[in-house]
């Protein structure tokens with residue numbers, strides 16, 4: 001069964017859980033340890049962010065600058081050190097754990113390949129923050145991961161390029177603010193199989209429209225239990241959280257069951273009604 005349909009089927013047993021930047025409430029975000037802990041907890045997705053280095057390698061980091069989550073400022077003697085200014089070797093010599101706590105000193109910025117391995121057996125949810133569409137498609141193809149990951153971005157024209165380069169990859173459109181008719185109408189051009197929206201601005205009506213369109217729906221970033229239960233009540237297929245273990249515990253207890261109406265409304269992409 002294709003990945004998108006496997007995810008749709010799994011969500012029938014309860015809203016799925018994505019570890020945001022790994023288990024980032026308790027571990028330095030986007031490090032191999034954070035990703036591994038989220039996967040080991042049983043998260044169905046492990047989310048992380050990717051950029052391309054000066055020499056074209058793919059690395060896992062949220063910000064375009066290395067300042068916040070590594071010791072780049074001390075090591076380079078200046079601020080705003082960009083990922084695109086350094087080589088892979090230079091980036092991997094940085095400490096990506098000490099900023100979070102001394103127990104994590106020595107953690108490295110993972111490569112995409114290292115992050116994919118750390119996220120196993122969860123489905124890696126790769127968020128492109130920077131870098132070229134064709135290059136990411138080629139990297140995932142080389143790693144044999146095209147049909148085992150989902151790739152998402154806030155940059156919808158970039159998604160369109162990526163979808164053209166690798167149509168077999170499940171793609172997700174990220175967004176925030178009002179999810180209006182215009183944005184819903186733009187979705188098919190991205191090739192998206194799912195929509196991933198800021199939970200603070202998703203309305204009941206917009207969630208229903210997404211479900212009627214046959215897309216999977218997720219919300220980010222929800223750390224409060226009340227928010228997780230609310231997302232499930234809206235029929236969300238997944239929730240992205242810095243606290244995957246807490247969300248998974250709720251799921252086990254049945255709190256993340258989705259309403260029957262959401263399951264009945266959602267249709268696989270390509271079926272009648274779209």
Ligand code: G3P
Pocket residue numbers: 020047049062127174196220221240
């Ligand atoms: O996965 C969605 C979420 O990660 C988007 O926001 O800024 O945390 O990458 P951000």
Ligand code: CA
Pocket residue numbers: 047048049127
């Ligand atoms: Ca992200």
